[in-house]
Amino acid sequence: MADLRSEFVKVYSVLKEDLLRDPAFEFTDNDRQWVEKMLDYNVPGGKLNRGLSVLDSYKLLIEGRELTDEEVFLASSLGWCIEWLQAYFLVLDDIMDGSHTRRGQPCWFRLPKVGLIATNDGVLLRNHIPRILKQHFRGKPYYVDLLDLFNEVEFQTASGQMIDLITTLEGEKDLLKYTVSLHRRIVQYKTAYYSFYLPVACALLMAGENLDNHTDVKDILVEMGTYFQVQDDYLDCFGDPETIGKIGTDIEDFKCSWLVVKALELCNEDQKKLLNENYGKPDPSNVAKVKALYNELNLQDVFAEYESKSHGRLTAAIGAHPRQSVQAVLKSFLGKIYKRQK
Amino acid sequence: MADLRSEFVKVYSVLKEDLLRDPAFEFTDNDRQWVEKMLDYNVPGGKLNRGLSVLDSYKLLIEGRELTDEEVFLASSLGWCIEWLQAYFLVLDDIMDGSHTRRGQPCWFRLPKVGLIATNDGVLLRNHIPRILKQHFRGKPYYVDLLDLFNEVEFQTASGQMIDLITTLEGEKDLLKYTVSLHRRIVQYKTAYYSFYLPVACALLMAGENLDNHTDVKDILVEMGTYFQVQDDYLDCFGDPETIGKIGTDIEDFKCSWLVVKALELCNEDQKKLLNENYGKPDPSNVAKVKALYNELNLQDVFAEYESKSHGRLTAAIGAHPRQSVQAVLKSFLGKIYKRQK
Ligand SMILES: [Mg+2]
Ligand SMILES: [Mg+2]
Ligand SMILES: [Mg+2]
Ligand SMILES: [Mg+2]
Ligand SMILES: [Mg+2]
Ligand SMILES: [Mg+2]
Numbered sequence: 001m002a003d004l005r006s007e008f009v010k011v012y013s014v015l016k017e018d019l020l021r022d023p024a025f026e027f028t029d030n031d032r033q034w035v036e037k038m039l040d041y042n043v044p045g046g047k048l049n050r051g052l053s054v055l056d057s058y059k060l061l062i063e064g065r066e067l068t069d070e071e072v073f074l075a076s077s078l079g080w081c082i083e084w085l086q087a088y089f090l091v092l093d094d095i096m097d098g099s100h101t102r103r104g105q106p107c108w109f110r111l112p113k114v115g116l117i118a119t120n121d122g123v124l125l126r127n128h129i130p131r132i133l134k135q136h137f138r139g140k141p142y143y144v145d146l147l148d149l150f151n152e153v154e155f156q157t158a159s160g161q162m163i164d165l166i167t168t169l170e171g172e173k174d175l176l177k178y179t180v181s182l183h184r185r186i187v188q189y190k191t192a193y194y195s196f197y198l199p200v201a202c203a204l205l206m207a208g209e210n211l212d213n214h215t216d217v218k219d220i221l222v223e224m225g226t227y228f229q230v231q232d233d234y235l236d237c238f239g240d241p242e243t244i245g246k247i248g249t250d251i252e253d254f255k256c257s258w259l260v261v262k263a264l265e266l267c268n269e270d271q272k273k274l275l276n277e278n279y280g281k282p283d284p285s286n287v288a289k290v291k292a293l294y295n296e297l298n299l300q301d302v303f304a305e306y307e308s309k310s311h312g313r314l315t316a317a318i319g320a321h322p323r324q325s326v327q328a329v330l331k332s333f334l335g336k337i338y339k340r341q342k
Numbered sequence: 343m344a345d346l347r348s349e350f351v352k353v354y355s356v357l358k359e360d361l362l363r364d365p366a367f368e369f370t371d372n373d374r375q376w377v378e379k380m381l382d383y384n385v386p387g388g389k390l391n392r393g394l395s396v397l398d399s400y401k402l403l404i405e406g407r408e409l410t411d412e413e414v415f416l417a418s419s420l421g422w423c424i425e426w427l428q429a430y431f432l433v434l435d436d437i438m439d440g441s442h443t444r445r446g447q448p449c450w451f452r453l454p455k456v457g458l459i460a461t462n463d464g465v466l467l468r469n470h471i472p473r474i475l476k477q478h479f480r481g482k483p484y485y486v487d488l489l490d491l492f493n494e495v496e497f498q499t500a501s502g503q504m505i506d507l508i509t510t511l512e513g514e515k516d517l518l519k520y521t522v523s524l525h526r527r528i529v530q531y532k533t534a535y536y537s538f539y540l541p542v543a544c545a546l547l548m549a550g551e552n553l554d555n556h557t558d559v560k561d562i563l564v565e566m567g568t569y570f571q572v573q574d575d576y577l578d579c580f581g582d583p584e585t586i587g588k589i590g591t592d593i594e595d596f597k598c599s600w601l602v603v604k605a606l607e608l609c610n611e612d613q614k615k616l617l618n619e620n621y622g623k624p625d626p627s628n629v630a631k632v633k634a635l636y637n638e639l640n641l642q643d644v645f646a647e648y649e650s651k652s653h654g655r656l657t658a659a660i661g662a663h664p665r666q667s668v669q670a671v672l673k674s675f676l677g678k679i680y681k682r683q684k
Contacts, residue, residue: 024494025501026527034508092465096458116438117507119461123434123500126468130493144486151472151489152366158465159367165459166376185368 004055004072005048011076012044018135019128038108038121042087043080045103050086050199051079053333057203060328071206077136078202081129081150085194088125089157091118096165126154142205149201149211153193160189164256173254173280175264175272183261184226192225200329220317220330227310228337233258234303235342237294244342251290254280259299260290266297311338346397346414347390353418354386360477361470380450380463384429385422387445392428392541393421395675399545402670413548419478420544423471423492427536430467431499433460438507468496484547491543491553495535502531506598515596515622517606517614525603526568534567542671562659562672569652570679575600576645577684579636586684593632596622601641602632608639653680 016039020032027035058075059067067075093099094107095118101107109118129150137143164186167177197218201211211218236248237259250257263275271293278286311334318330358381362374369377400417401409409417435441436449437460443449451460471492479485506528509519539560543553553560578590579601592599602621609617616635620628653676660672 022497024498025531028505031501031505031508034504092461096461098458116440117504119434119438120500120503120507124497124504127493127497127500130490131497134490134493144489147486147489147493148472148476148480151469151476155364155466155469155473156366158462158469159373161462162376162459162466163370163373165462166372189367 004059005052007072008048008052008055008076008079009044011073012080014073015077015080015132016040019131022131024131035124038124041105042091042108042121042125043083045105046083046086048079048083050195051076051083053199054079054082054202054206056332057200057329058206060332061203061207061209061325063325074136075203075206077132078146078206079199081132082194082198082202084125084129084132085150085154085157085198088122089161089194091122091125093161095119095122142208145205145211146202149198149205153198153201156189156193157191160186160191160193164190168254168256175260175276175279178256178261178264180261180265183256183258186256187226187229188222191229192222196221196225196228196333200333203329214326216317216321217326217330220314220321221333223310223317224314224330224333224337227307227314230258230303230306230310231337231340237291238300238303239341251279251287252282259294259303262299262302263294263297266302267293271297307339346401347394349414350390350394350397350418350421351386353415354422356415357419357422357474358382361473364473366473377466380466383447384433384450384463384467385425387447388425388428390421390425392537393418393425395541396421396424396544396548398674399542399671400548402674403545403549403551403667405667416478417545417548419474420488420548421541423474424536424540424544426467426471426474427492427496427499427540430464431503431536433464433467435503437461437464484550487547487553488544491540491547495540495543498531498535499533502528502533502535506532510596510598517602517618517621520598520603520606522603522607525598525600528598529568529571530564533571534564538563538567538570538675542675545671556668558659558663559668559672562656562663563675565652565659566656566672566675566679569649569656572600572645572648572652573679573682579633580642580645581683593621593629594624600645601636604641604644605636605639608644609635613639649681 016036019039020027020036055072055075058071062071090102091108094102095109095116099107100110107118108114108121109116114121130147133143133146133150137146140146163182167182167186200217200221201214204211204214204217233250233255235244236250236255236257239248241247250259260275260279264272267275274289274293278289281287314330314334318327318334321327321330358378361381362369362378397414397417400413404413432444433450436444437451437458441449442452449460450456450463451458456463472489475485475488475492479488482488505524509524509528542559542563543556546553546556546559575592575597577586578592578597578599581590583589592601602617605617606614613635616631620631623629656672656676660669660676663669663672
């Protein structure tokens with residue numbers, strides 16, 4: 001697999017060079033420099049998990065035979081389309097959140113020469129996806145399904161982002177809005193579809209499958225994505241900052257985290273009052289009171305139970321799938337995240 | 343045609359209702375209210391010229407027989423997709439330009455409850471287009487061509503926006519950058535493709551045509567779109583504010599207008615110095631000096647000559663087209679804009 005990773009990484013430059021010579025637009029050298037710098041800054045610097053999993057999944061789906069060079073290139077290109085999609089979301093999300101850093105460097109829009117031009121750069125990143133798809137997949141029988149898939153998943157992600165924004169930014173801070181159902185919808189739409197379902201769906205299409213026959217796979221992956229985000233929320237408070245590489249600030253930031261949602265579900269009136277008074281404040285003493293309440297409510301145990309139940313449900317659902325190769329794809333995903341510490 | 347307009351307008355509510363019940367996302371009433379308000383605020387309030395011209399063009403292409411109800415609905419839906427595309431561009435453009443008003447009301451992002459959530463609303467507007475296309479055109483033989491068309495035109499528009507942004511916002515004001523070639527590229531990519539080519543291309547696809555056989559039509563419409571924007575630049579300075587409904591500010595705003603580009607081309611060193619000292623400043627005395635120079639350089643005559651030459655070239659190109667029905671579409675477009683005063 002180490003080799004697949006380096007194959008995957010190589011494809012980025014090929015796609016970039018094509019985009020910089022796209023005949024649908026008349027580039028000057030100056031334009032090309034702008035786009036190239038923007039791409040290098042925003043696209044390849046992540047962990048590449050989503051992109052790589054197209055390649056990994058496709059290999060498992062065709063049951064282990066060697067991939068041809070063309071298959072590696074095509075699966076990698078689809079993987080990069082997901083990385084482009086992610087870059088687009090992140091560039092715009094950082095603007096909307098007023099964030100300062102991303103992946104260890106200033107957010108793109110924070111660069112003095114960029115500013116709000118970053119909004120249009122986000123749009124360009126998004127536009128690159130159909131350019132890549134058209135160039136390399138136009139003749140494939142699954143071309144139109146690829147376009148539909150990326151369109152639907154982008155729509156779902158933007159809808160998830162919308163509910164996140166309108167509940168957390170709109171008006172005053174109000175914990176009443178934070179329900180299990182809202183949390184589930186935000187996570188499912190904003191994260192799970194594009195991070196978990198999309199890579200596997202791309203691999204399925206490349207393998208000649210009809211996605212209408214795989215709604216069970218979609219359901220499993222969306223549940224896995226939800227579980228992944230619940231872990232993320234949990235680790236933000238209870239993880240080891242050394243291991244996860246950052247100090248969580250979900251409490252200070254008034255985030256609709258799984259922990260606060262569970263706390264609200266389990267607490268009595270006094271505890272709810274305490275939460276209302278201390279959640280979403282920057283002072284360490286407020287944060288400490290929230291954390292003490294989380295401990296009082298045994299949220300670590302509540303999480304352990306959620307994790308174990310979710311794992312059981314997912315394992316059963318995967319085991320019920322009629323195809324070994326699809327089971328292998330799903331097991332590989334689950335194996336990568338179950339009981340992760342970072 | 344008055345009747346076609348009211349048919350067109352009715353289709354908006356049908357499309358909106360469908361979007362608010364899109365099964366790909368789980369809406370709450372609150373989400374639905376947000377999206378509905380956002381759509382009503384941003385989509386239908388323009389002149390609807392682009393959207394209506396899909397319907398007009400299609401009627402001319404099928405040479406005047408009565409349209410069926412289905413044809414009216416489908417052509418109107420494509421027209422509305424262009425209005426949605428325009429709304430998406432305008433919402434984001436107003437954010438990037440820091441504008442205050444649009445179509446006689448505050449820009450969407452200026453509403454206190456909206457702010458930068460408008461960025462994601464722009465993304466949602468964009469995402470609605472493939473949702474509309476999928477719902478109503480998925481089974482049509484030209485479905486994939488429609489997706490490709492909207493993708494390519496959006497890419498061209500975003501690229502045009504990019505060159506506009508990186509030349510006019512990046513760094514200090516420098517008239518040296520303002521060349522005829524830059525002006526032509528900005529106008530062609532940022533405006534002409536989506537405003538002139540896209541409506542006719544939609545109608546051609548609906549009429550069963552292959553767009554690859556119509557590159558001549560594309561070239562003519564792109565030239566017409568360029569001519570239209572040159573008129574816009576001209577009227578900004580020389581038009582009657584009463585008639586055009588606003589007072590032009592291109593000179594104050596340091597716009598890469600056709601007028602300043604022509605002035606730079608025609609002026610001597612002293613005049614260039616005067617331009618450099620006075621262009622892009624808010625003071626009326628600076629503006630007056632620029633206008634005096636425009637008069638000195640006879641830009642009104644230069645424009646009249648451009649207009650007449652452009653009209654001659656377009657008429658000849660249209661006349662050379664082998665199909666009467668296509669000629670009728672192009673003539674109708676040209677008739678609407680030639681020598682317009684607003
Ligand atoms: Mg963020
Ligand atoms: Mg955010
Ligand atoms: Mg987190
Ligand atoms: Mg503007
Ligand atoms: Mg602008
Ligand atoms: Mg203008």
